[in-house]
Amino acid sequence: MVRRRLIAGLIDVALVLAWAVVVIGVFFAADWLGWTRGLTTTVVQAIIGTSVGIPALAVFAVWEASPKQGTMGKRYFGLRVVGADGGRVNLIRALVRNLLKIGVPVLLLHLASLSLIAPGVDSWILTAIAVALPGCYLAALFIGSGRT
Numbered sequence: 001m002v003r004r005r006l007i008a009g010l011i012d013v014a015l016v017l018a019w020a021v022v023v024i025g026v027f028f029a030a031d032w033l034g035w036t037r038g039l040t041t042t043v044v045q046a047i048i049g050t051s052v053g054i055p056a057l058a059v060f061a062v063w064e065a066s067p068k069q070g071t072m073g074k075r076y077f078g079l080r081v082v083g084a085d086g087g088r089v090n091l092i093r094a095l096v097r098n099l100l101k102i103g104v105p106v107l108l109l110h111l112a113s114l115s116l117i118a119p120g121v122d123s124w125i126l127t128a129i130a131v132a133l134p135g136c137y138l139a140a141l142f143i144g145s146g147r148t
Contacts, residue, residue, distance in 0.1 A: 002142065004077040011073030012060065016102075020052045027051075049110045057103050061095040105133045 027048055030036055036044065063071045069080035069088055081097075083089045089097070108129050 005074075005079060006138075008071070008073035008077045008079055011076060012071045015072060016052065016056045019056060020048075023048060023051045045110065049107070053103060053106055057095065057098045060098045060102070061091060064094040064097070065089055065091040101134070105131075108133070 027036070027044070039047075060071050064074075064081040065088065067088070068075055069082065074081065081089055081094065083093070
C-alpha cells in the first residue's frame, strides 16, 4: 500500500513539474518579447512560483474533494482520499490538506533558493524546514494508522 501511495505521489509531482515547464516556457517567451523588463529576480520568482503553485494546489484539492476522491496518481492506483468517517472530504479540508502537504514546503524551498540569490535569511534553516515537513508527511505513512 505504501509503495502505491509513493508512486501515486510521484505521478502527481510529475504533473506539477509538467505544469511548471509550461509556465516557465511562457515566462521565457514573455521575457524574449521584452514584457518582463524592469522586474527584479524576486518578483520573477514570485510570479513563477504562484503561477505554478496556486493552480496545482487548487486542482489537487478539487480532485480530492470530487466524487472520484483523488488526484490522477491516486486514481491510477485505485486510492481514495477519505475523511475520518470514511466519506468524501470537503473542498476546504482538501485545500488545507494540500496546502500543508505541498504548498508550505514548496514555498519554504522557494524562499530558501531566493535567499541564495538575495542573502538575508539563512537558506539552510528554510531548506531544513522545507525538507522536514514532507519528511513528517512520509513518516505518517508508516506510523500508526498510516493516515496522513
